[in-house]
Amino acid sequence: MADMKKYPTPMLDVLEDGPWPSFITGFKKMRDEHPDERINNVINGLMGQLEHSYETRMGYWKGGTISVYGYGGGIIPRFSEVGDSFPESREFHTLRVQPTPGNYYSTDMMRQLADSWEKWGSGLQTFHGQTGNIMFIGSDTKSYQHFFDEINEYGWDLGGAGPCVRTAMSCVGAARCEQSCCNEHAIHRHLVNSFTDDVHRPALPYKFKFKVSGCPNDCQNAIERADFAVIGTWRDHKKIDQEAWKAYVEEKGVQHVMDNVISRCTSKSLSLGDDNSLIADETNCVRSMHCMNVVPKAIGPGDDKGVTILVGGKRTLKIGDLMGVVLVPFMKLETEEDYEKIVELAEEMVDFWAENGLEHERTGEMIERIGFVNYLEGIGIDPDPNMIHQPRNVSYVRTDGWDEAAEEWFNKKREEKAAVAG
């Protein structure tokens, strides 16, 4: 260690100042104090290259194709373009590993992962990347298979990279949130673990992401980022504890309550009674969460819980950002059959997209190209007015199948009525 020539890092050194935790301070500790000389050298090279990027304002990693035996993805290969100047970190691949839903760990398991990674890799990791993986950053070509074999033996598997089903994400969920309306853990694992082959062997048009948020606050950004967004919701009345509500009004005063709760309801479905009780027009509640976010002690989701499923959310590439749109307004998720139903829906959606999507086309973009109605017909879902913001407003539409479509609607309504009557 003593004879290691340290690359100068004047620009990175600046990032050691200030109150926020410094990744550079962490790197230096690894370079200077870690007992393994291999790690000292790798971090030294990495810092040298990063400093070079800071000085020239350019990146110097290029990709490639590598994976572990039996898989086709899950690893982000990185080869340095300036490896002759910084040979210690010439190869710096990242392994993407699937965390648990909600990102729970025991310290024992965390230490075990740290020990394995220290043995085979750089000792740097991120919890978690933007897709939701644990990122073990910095392994060379001769080591990543060993690291994977070791952690795979004690329960960890690679996530997705490339055109495949990606690692899923879930919020903290029912484990610690009163607003949770579903079992995020079960949904997450039922969905993504039904696609392990599609996670490990990239063969789809592009990426496909599942994200699960337990309530419409959507802490996982599912609507904006997931091809398949599952959002917990409820379809009966929200729960109001009038005593707790009145205590809140008493504490804050009527004006505060009017300004911050009653008048802020999205669908104007709340009013304040003369006795300070909360009056809710439940038929007009759109589950916009505001009242229960402000007064969680008095207001909460109802009992008849389930999920809303939205399809086609994604970020910029290629045609611009797209939000997910409602595909299934409400689905109950309680029995094993319910879970089979959501998995079957996901399989139908992935299959249809695998057959009809163009190369590098996300589900949302395919829907833009072929039209939402064609998509619905392709996966066998009936139209529902909850899917739209408003009906079409341009007269260019051919309606010669109208009578049959109307008949289907009435038949469906009759069936629903009969089902309720039992």
Place this chain on the structure above:
Amino acid sequence: MAAPEMREPIESGCPDGFQYMHPAMRRNFGLWAYHEDPMPGVLLHVAKNGDKVWTVKAGTQRILDVFTLRTLCDIGDEYADGYMRFTIRSNIEYTIDSEDKLQPLVDALKDKGFAVGGTRNSVASLSHTQGWLHCDIPGTDASGVVKSMMDELYEEFTNWNMPNRVHITTSCCQINCGGQGDIAINVQHTKPPKIDHSLVGNVCERPSVVARCPVAAIRPAMVDGQPSLEVDEKKCICCGACYPPCPPMQINDHEATQLAVWIGGNHSNARGKPTFQRLVAAGIPNNPPRWPEATAIVKKILDCYKEGGRDWERINEWVERIGWPKFFEVTGLPFTKYHIDNWRGARANLNSSTHIRF
């Protein structure tokens, strides 16, 4: 010689989280009644049976070294019964079932240099990408931008000064892995790619590169007798989408790669429907190691929001209430032709009414 025996992977997929959950969370799964916010960075959740858990949240450097990771484990062992989790924005969270351990846990985190906060109406930790440290197409760094910005926003992370929570994101290219934020600091390329025609034919699958372009500005061409690609530079929107599938089409440049600030992305369905972020400032230099120009704009926007936003208004709601002309007035940011949308669906972003504030 026989080939070495390869180990077959165990395709276990996503592991079960219940084994790593604090027993109080396992016990009360789906049975929580309400929560309170005792202090910045601390949540109190109360179960229907009266059980209570306190959660302490702290910001980290995200790129963790094993020393730091073990420090977090040590804290978890000493104060949190050996359990920990990470949030979507790479904060560490410990959940405990005894109030006695709360202050010692908060103190231990602060003592080790972690920032306790990021709950309720604070500026949350920046969510970010890989940047120069690891990405193959980055226009800037990510960890360094975040470190610089959070140093300046430390008081906003550790206190409840904002009308509502503020999510800030950064992205080191225009593909925008950083996602949507109340404020987003994203790379903005300003010049078409520089093409190394000697490499394109061998390195790039040309039809797929042509297909990647959002504005059909790329076409196959013979250049100096070699098969290559050419870009109609008048059409090119400098997005960099051609660069990942074709590295000889270098989009990054030490001067022309700049930063832009976008605001009003909000993923929640709370009150309004989710919204995408909108461009407010561009032409910001990509200036390591501290990116002071970008930070100054972010702080200015935050100051105006703090001053003018009503309780519970996110940044997009604040601007919708006061109007965009007022936003540009109070922030002092210039309004330009580049703010006016011309992408698909652009008319929906124009004002077809006489609703104008004078």
